[in-house]
Amino acid sequence: MTPSHDHGHDHDHGAHDHSHVPDVGAGNEKRMAVAAALTGLFMLVEAGGGLVAGSLALLADAGHMLTDFAALLLAWFAFRVARRPADWKRTYGFDRFSVLVAFVNGIGLFVIAAVIAVEAVQRFRNPVPVLGDTMLVIAVAGLLVNLLSFWVLHGADKDNLNVRGAALHVLGDLLGSVAAIAAAVVILLTGWMPIDPLLSVLVVLLILRSAWYVVKESGRILLEAAPRGFDTRAVAADLVALEGIEDVHHLHAWSITEKRRMMTLHARIEPGSDGARNPERITAAIKARLKDRFGIAHATVEIEHDDCADAGDCGEATARRQEPATTA
Incomplete structure (x- = not known):
């Protein structure tokens, strides 16, 4: 039986505040x-x-x-x-x-x-x-x-x-x-x-x-362009390097203000990996990576186990894990 999609928008409550109360000095x-x-x-x-x-x-x-x-x-x-x-x-x-x-x-x-x-x-x-x-x-x-x-x-x-x-x-x-x-x-x-x-x-x-x-x-x-100096292609490629992630797509980044960066993305998990058995762990790992390396404190991550839920519209910022070539 094919595993079902997990399309819940998981949030790591320890990573950021959901109240959206602005930090105005x-x-x-x-x-x-x-x-x-x-x-x-x-x-x-x-x-x-x-x-x-x-x-x-x-x-x-x-x-x-x-x-x-x-x-x-x-x-x-x-x-x-x-x-x-x-x-x-x-x-x-x-x-x-x-x-x-x-x-x-x-x-x-x-x-x-x-x-x-x-x-x-x-x-x-x-x-x-x-x-x-x-x-x-x-x-x-x-x-x-x-x-x-x-x-x-x-x-x-x-x-x-x-x-x-x-x-x-x-x-x-x-x-x-x-x-x-x-x-x-x-x-x-x-x-x-x-x-x-x-x-x-x-x-x-x-x-x-x-x-x-x-x-x-x-x-x-x-215009909700990507933040200055922010390359969504590089972010997708970096996230694919995490263990258990097969593909990252449908990645969108924008800013509410110059200090409030936001992101949404789809991450396809490798079948049989620990992430497939524990999607919350891989979601937390993605959020931590985005915060530490790219300054994204608020990200919405959609975990997928097989095909993209939005078939035919998986965005331009796409990265797929490159498997080493095998010889006969």
């Missing part, structure tokens, strides 16, 4: 709130100074800081929402809300960059007088505020996508302040006004760099 939330307050307050000062001085570089940096202020506020709000536990409708909880926020922030950066670039072109065609001394004072103050904000975020969780994105935003502001200082010095020494829109273009490039990073990383998670 209160320190991240507080640091984000402080950085948002610093950025928002100085954004108003810089925007007013840019209007008084007639400096596009200051206005460009203020526009960048406006986006950063919104990004930091949303990131703070995302940490608040992520505190909520999972329920029957949202079984993974609210952690991915922070990833969605990061994606929206990144798209917003592209919009701000486009607005600044258009204004810079207009300034090149029709130069506007700039008050270099006023511009210099405000730019120096902005540099100090950005240094303080960057220091606040430096102590947060660097593996968190929102934190990393926020730090990049603040770093862009910091470099934007440096550009504004340079423009003010050139104007005071030479009176060459085109340096102001020229350096505002540099700020645009900084914005675009930050935007691309945030959109790319958050988009990867939202």
Whole structure:
């Protein structure tokens, strides 16, 4: 009689927690709130100074800081929402809300960059007088505020996508302040006004760099791609090396957030092996291997004894044990 399929989704309760309560650091939330307050307050000062001085570089940096202020506020709000536990409708909880926020922030950066670039072109065609001394004072103050904000975020969780994105935003502001200082010095020494829109273009490039990073990383998670640096083919081949496993297929890996990696897979057991008699043992071995070598703390493993239950759809990440060749 052919052994029956064991298609239960076995979980090793000692390997991870099934409550799906998010691990959201209160320190991240507080640091984000402080950085948002610093950025928002100085954004108003810089925007007013840019209007008084007639400096596009200051206005460009203020526009960048406006986006950063919104990004930091949303990131703070995302940490608040992520505190909520999972329920029957949202079984993974609210952690991915922070990833969605990061994606929206990144798209917003592209919009701000486009607005600044258009204004810079207009300034090149029709130069506007700039008050270099006023511009210099405000730019120096902005540099100090950005240094303080960057220091606040430096102590947060660097593996968190929102934190990393926020730090990049603040770093862009910091470099934007440096550009504004340079423009003010050139104007005071030479009176060459085109340096102001020229350096505002540099700020645009900084914005675009930050935007691309945030959109790319958050988009990867939202599209449920395999985690960065994670090769499902290599994982399948590694698991086949475990004793008693004949074949690994239907392997899928994705992330809820950058720190919460997930996986599902089918493992076919060799007939007559210890794993065939004790599927719980082989399931525990697979889970331990995934956690120790690949950082997967939550995996759903389906044990099979003969053909794949999902015939004709066994996934691309497939590995089969290679038996040594025999000679007649």
